[in-house]
Amino acid sequence: MMSESWPVVEVLSGGASEVSAEVQRRLYEDMILLRSFDERAINLQRQGRIGTFPPSLGQEASEIGSAHALRASDWVVPSYRDHGALMVHGLPLSNVVLFAMGRTPSLSSALKALPTSIPIATHLPHAVGLAVAAQKLGTDDVAMAYFGDGGTSEGDFHEALNFAGVFKAPVIFFCQNNGWAISVPRARQTASETLVQKAVAYGIAGRRVDGNDVLAVYQVVGEAAARARRGEGPTLIESLTYRMGPHTTADDPSRYRPADEYQDWKESRDPIQRMGGFLMAHGLLTPEDDQAIRQAAQDRIQAEVEAAEALAPVEPGGMFQYVFRDPPGDFAAQQRRIEEAVSRG
Amino acid sequence: MAERNMIAAINLGLDQLLAEDARVMVFGEDVGKNGGVFRATEHLQERHGDSRVFDTPLAESGILGMAIGMAVGGLKPIAEIQFMGFLYPGLDQLMSHAGRLAARSQGQIHVPLVVRVPFGGGIRAPEQHADSIEALLVHTPGLKVVVPSTPYDAKGLLTAAVDDPDPVVVMEPIRLYRMGRQEVPDERYAVPIGPARIARAGTSLTVITWGNMVAVALDAARALAEAGEADLEVLDLRTLYPMDREAIGASVSKTGRAVVLHEAPMTGGLGGEVVAAIQETAFWSLQAPVERVTGPDVPYPPYAWEDFYLPNRERLVAAVRRTLKD
Numbered sequence: 194m195m196s197e198s199w200p201v202v203e204v205l206s207g208g209a210s211e212v213s214a215e216v217q218r219r220l221y222e223d224m225i226l227l228r229s230f231d232e233r234a235i236n237l238q239r240q241g242r243i244g245t246f247p248p249s250l251g252q253e254a255s256e257i258g259s260a261h262a263l264r265a266s267d268w269v270v271p272s273y274r275d276h277g278a279l280m281v282h283g284l285p286l287s288n289v290v291l292f293a294m295g296r297t298p299s300l301s302s303a304l305k306a307l308p309t310s311i312p313i314a315t316h317l318p319h320a321v322g323l324a325v326a327a328q329k330l331g332t333d334d335v336a337m338a339y340f341g342d343g344g345t346s347e348g349d350f351h352e353a354l355n356f357a358g359v360f361k362a363p364v365i366f367f368c369q370n371n372g373w374a375i376s377v378p379r380a381r382q383t384a385s386e387t388l389v390q391k392a393v394a395y396g397i398a399g400r401r402v403d404g405n406d407v408l409a410v411y412q413v414v415g416e417a418a419a420r421a422r423r424g425e426g427p428t429l430i431e432s433l434t435y436r437m438g439p440h441t442t443a444d445d446p447s448r449y450r451p452a453d454e455y456q457d458w459k460e461s462r463d464p465i466q467r468m469g470g471f472l473m474a475h476g477l478l479t480p481e482d483d484q485a486i487r488q489a490a491q492d493r494i495q496a497e498v499e500a501a502e503a504l505a506p507v508e509p510g511g512m513f514q515y516v517f518r519d520p521p522g523d524f525a526a527q528q529r530r531i532e533e534a535v536s537r538g
Numbered sequence: 539m540a541e542r543n544m545i546a547a548i549n550l551g552l553d554q555l556l557a558e559d560a561r562v563m564v565f566g567e568d569v570g571k572n573g574g575v576f577r578a579t580e581h582l583q584e585r586h587g588d589s590r591v592f593d594t595p596l597a598e599s600g601i602l603g604m605a606i607g608m609a610v611g612g613l614k615p616i617a618e619i620q621f622m623g624f625l626y627p628g629l630d631q632l633m634s635h636a637g638r639l640a641a642r643s644q645g646q647i648h649v650p651l652v653v654r655v656p657f658g659g660g661i662r663a664p665e666q667h668a669d670s671i672e673a674l675l676v677h678t679p680g681l682k683v684v685v686p687s688t689p690y691d692a693k694g695l696l697t698a699a700v701d702d703p704d705p706v707v708v709m710e711p712i713r714l715y716r717m718g719r720q721e722v723p724d725e726r727y728a729v730p731i732g733p734a735r736i737a738r739a740g741t742s743l744t745v746i747t748w749g750n751m752v753a754v755a756l757d758a759a760r761a762l763a764e765a766g767e768a769d770l771e772v773l774d775l776r777t778l779y780p781m782d783r784e785a786i787g788a789s790v791s792k793t794g795r796a797v798v799l800h801e802a803p804m805t806g807g808l809g810g811e812v813v814a815a816i817q818e819t820a821f822w823s824l825q826a827p828v829e830r831v832t833g834p835d836v837p838y839p840p841y842a843w844e845d846f847y848l849p850n851r852e853r854l855v856a857a858v859r860r861t862l863k864d
Contacts, residue, residue: 299644322607352600515645518703521780
């Protein structure tokens, strides 16, 4: 069996971790923050205050553990469900709210992240290019691309892994296998028994990890990053997780997903419950701490939502402003025509 | 200064750009040891090393996607796509990403990417090696598109493209690579992105064109002048986006008549946009309807039909005569 060649790395079940208590605590806090944010965002969408939103419910360990294993100077190349990783990397949550309000949130120039990629897997070659740039500029930074099980079906997945292997690029392909690509189950994406085994075809390293075990994700991504920094090339990581929510707020998983599958993951494999239990068992968390962490998350989210909602509505010029650094002459005329129509409105 | 053909001018331009800035990288299929299928990158790997001039796996989306990442990561990538007919898998990268990242990041990210792509017909190439899809590129917001038709402009526009902070596609007319030589300065110079060029000044009618078809227009102009029949002005757009509407308006206002000439298929071709620009800038000067001389709405045919497909002097002269008659 192919899966036997790719052991699933787990830490929480082993009872001990070498990660510092401080980092363990941060991982837990950020998972709570992400879960709380997603729950709030779903409410905001139901109230009509934001548009369609893709929650990461159930994937908190994969998002938070992976991003914490990077340095600030590494590149995050996200797909559309990776606001958790971006948040850890330094993106204000107010920007995530703005994005869901149909606006273009400004990335800080200091943030080493590309804008959220909407098309599937076409951003994977960008991560290769960022890694090649780091390689040629002589830094030891790495790039990490986020994508899902559905993304492995795209041609750009193949091209990116193939290029990365040939150029030995310091890049990590972090695949969150959450079981579903909207309504299509993992088994309909590929006849491969695992996703990680695809690494073999490209001559690159592969790791399989329990994606609901935040300490295991943190460890495996950290090892892949260290490997890349040493010049040993790319790694494909298959992080086994589960999308406990809908694809987006516009989706209804009850149309296609067996209810008992969801119940099983929710009751016995929830990443936050597992890490919370682990911390309490090791005396690193009390119920009072837990309550305080959850309250702090709510307070922070409230402030971020208020910051986003306090911004003035967009102006027509905003869609012209940044397309080119040096805009063509015709832009001014096109913008003026729209602005005149608005002012006549 | 020496006389050079277009391919030699491009090779010299690439050599100088590589020499002056360590961030410049030249890559694509067969560009390394082989020096490119048209030899545009000949000897560059020997001179600048295989870290800066290198072959990629054979995959156009991978090439352009990697190039986008390299550009954002602080390099100045010059990617070669071997033929425009093979650009289609890479269009996703240009349309979904290269043209959007600056806007999507509110200007925090720029993509100083240059894509060189040989295009067009006229050399009896195998099927699907002769496409001209400038209309698709010009219709993609966020991209600049330039097309030299002379050795001088080929080097100068390439330099301007590398200097530009935004993604630029340089369409290189295959048929003109080795057709004719011209004085091309040894030193660095840039031909600015934007302004069109009056390839021949005239008074009776303006032919607006680009790339390979500039040679056809000049040939027709010569024939009509020798016959004492007409004095054509030939406007070589050189940059297709942003389009030099002022130059189009100025020339057609002067001559009062225009024919638009391109080798891509007619329907949805860039000629329609040029005609719109004419009526926006020179409508009240027009003395006759504007004609288009283009490839027909058929897939670029196998080369037995090439001479029927490509606009030539006879078709252009016929259109010019009809336009002058009114």
